[in-house]
Amino acid sequence: MNPVVTNHQGVSVQVRGLRKSFAGTPVLQGIDFEVAPGEIFVIMGPSGSGKSVLLKHIIGLERPDAGEILIGGKPVGSPGVMDRFRLAMVFQSGALLNSLTVGENVGLYLSEHRLKPPGEIARIVAEKLELVGLKGASDKLPNELSGGMKKRAAIARALVIEPQLVLYDEPTSELDPLSAVTIAEEIVRLRQRIRATSLVVSHDRDLAFGVADRIAVIHQGQLLTIGTPEEVRRFNDPLVQRFLSADFKPSNHPPTP
Amino acid sequence: MFQHIGEMVLMLCRTLCAWPQVWRQRQKVLDQLFDIGNASLFMVCILSLFIGGVLSLQSGPVLADRGLAGVLGAIVGTSMCKELAPVMMAVLIAGRIGSAMAAEIGSMQVYQEIDALRTMNINPLSYLVLPRLVAIAVALPLLTIFSILIGWFGGAVVAATNPRVGVPFQSFFRVLSENVDAGDVANGLFKSLCFAIVIGVVSCQQGLATIGGPRGVGRSVTKAVVNSIVLILILDYFLTRLLLYFQ
Incomplete structure (x- = not known):
């Protein structure tokens, strides 16, 4: 382990x-x-x-x-x-931004710091979401996710960094x-x-x-x-x-x- | 109170330091502009129409009794653009938009969304406050222009249709155009720009200072609206005194 x-x-x-x-x-x-x-x-x-x-x-x-x-x-x-x-932090509540979709949340660090072009960000977001078992959840809003899914999305957001x-x-x-x-x-x-x-x-x-x-x-x-x-x-x-x-x-x- | 004012001034300075990022945040500014217009345009129409109307209704008969009904256009025109439209629109926007800003940012604070932004090295002032401040600083003067025009129209309609006033439409606007110039409108727009900054700064500061749960958000919203309105009315007096020197 x-x-x-x-x-x-x-x-x-x-x-x-x-x-x-x-x-x-x-x-x-x-x-x-x-x-x-x-x-x-x-x-x-x-x-x-x-x-x-x-x-x-x-x-x-x-x-x-x-x-x-x-x-x-x-x-x-x-x-x-x-x-x-x-540095990244996964909050107890997930702390996803409720006004953004899961995909936008996960790609927020890259888009706000302009580290990658939008197409590349979309690819990375899809990859990280798949990694945490949230494939296809990119367009959902955080309030449509369960507690566990929110935490996994928060981990995906941390992984992107x-x-x-x-x-x-x-x-x-x-x-x-x-x-x-x-x-x-x-x-x-x-x-x-x-x-x-x-x-x-x-x-x-x-x-x-x-x-x-x-x-x-x-x-x-x-x-x-x-x-x-x-x-x-x-x-x-x-x-x-x-x-x-x-x-x-x-x-x-x-x-x- | 003084601590809050200090925090607000500090926040305004820090937000202005983030000004170079405004182009990057343009989509958020446009979203906020749409929200402000969408939420308040209908109310602005109704409120302005009746403010102009009641101004004519109150002063029209008094002037008519003294044979001065002809100057009604000048009174309504000047009052609307220099005082009533900027102040009433600011109060309306403080209630509708300032409260929404404080509630949204307050909820983000309570649910650690702002902490999450900080951990991603995203400055909440440039991400949240700057777009709101720019949007309200653009929207409120525009709404004030709209309010002035609707208010004039409301005053003219009452002046023309009320038998105790009896000032024809054309005569009302002729006197108005002779007595109200671009400087008077600019006077009102300057006031509304100052009020917009007050509403934006007070609401965002209250949102960021939210502590506790939903109850804390409620407290922040109330404080944001009350403090904005109090500051608008106090500032209005001093701005009026200041602007008198430029006439």
């Missing part, structure tokens, strides 16, 4: 001493980690632990109160970083198991194909242990552990163990008469 990456096209990510508070409430309390180029790094943790806020900092949508984030060795807020590196770093925010939430497997396969395939670095935020244990090279567990804005899936599984911390082994047991809840 985790092939050795030899020809790195991906870009490294370094997060150092990251702190962020909203209205006096600390959300991130000194986060430090590094992601190697081409690595699939999964950040796990319960809801409200600061995972999505962390992701927004890495892509530059939020500014930290303290600490720094380096993409390929350059601070994320510095001028030209977004031009220098190809040929990203060096892809951030996934809860890529399998609200999806049926089959769609979740498709998304997980897509994350791994992307690394195999273009050696992109992937940073996945999720509380889906199957996804995390299935695709990750390394996993970080975050709780209340602090990192509890970082390691390979096996190391995290063996990590002897009650919070981590409770999170990883949480399961519904019907026997604990006797049927009411």
Whole structure:
């Protein structure tokens, strides 16, 4: 599942001493980690632990109160970083532009930056949509798609960028198991194909242990552990163990008469 | 309030910096122009016709009682082009188009579409705000010209048909043309251009500042319309004072 990456096209990510508070409430309390180029790094943790806020900092949508984030060795807020590196983010909701068709959404990066002629963009869009199993959906509007299809369209939009770093925010939430497997396969395939670095935020244990090279567990804005899936599984911390082994047991809840 | 004004000025400056991209965004400008015209042309006709009519109806009998009915064309003509058409059209467009702009951009903000644009290195100001600002800055003066003409026509119809006024159609327009010149129309168009920028900037800024869910969008829409109208009326006074120096 985790092939050795030899020809790195991906870009490294370094997060150092990251702190962020909203209205006096600390959300991130000194986060430090590094992601190697081409690595699939999964950040796990319960809801409200600061995972999505962390992701927004890495892509530059939020500014930290303290600490720094380096993409390929350059601070994320510095001028030209977004031009220098190809970054993409797959939002939890897909965040497709509702006024555009799926095809226009997928080709938006190329058309807005005028990177390819319209005919070429149409060909690339069709190719990427087919890759994520959305062949023929190009002319549909986002509100005509199911949740899983929207996420796959968002992945296709990210693929078009040929990203060096892809951030996934809860890529399998609200999806049926089959769609979740498709998304997980897509994350791994992307690394195999273009050696992109992937940073996945999720509380889906199957996804995390299935695709990750390394996993970080975050709780209340602090990192509890970082390691390979096996190391995290063996990590002897009650919070981590409770999170990883949480399961519904019907026997604990006797049927009411 | 002052923070909002500061944000609006900043947004206007940043949008103007993106001006060189306006040609690239021409299709979006045309789409917005079509939306603005399509949504408001009929309302502009109705509103202007009745504004001109009621102006004649209010001032006509008073002037006629004093033997001054002949100057009605000048009063309606000047009032429509210098004051009523620019202000009333701006209020109408703030309600119909400003609210739609704030709602659309606000929804995009709430549903992370604007974040998605930023992650693709697409500047939301040049992609969303610039086409809307250019479209409204072109459309509102055009609608104001249309409103002036319809308002004059409405005033003339009432002047001619109301027995208490009794100013013939031709006489109304003869006096109007003798007293209203291109400078008066330009005065109104300048005002409407300023109002258009106010509506565009306030609505887009409120949309981009939306937080929360659908309730936040509703709050932004209300703020966009109310703030636009308040600013239009305040600005109208100062623009009138300013333009008096050029007469």
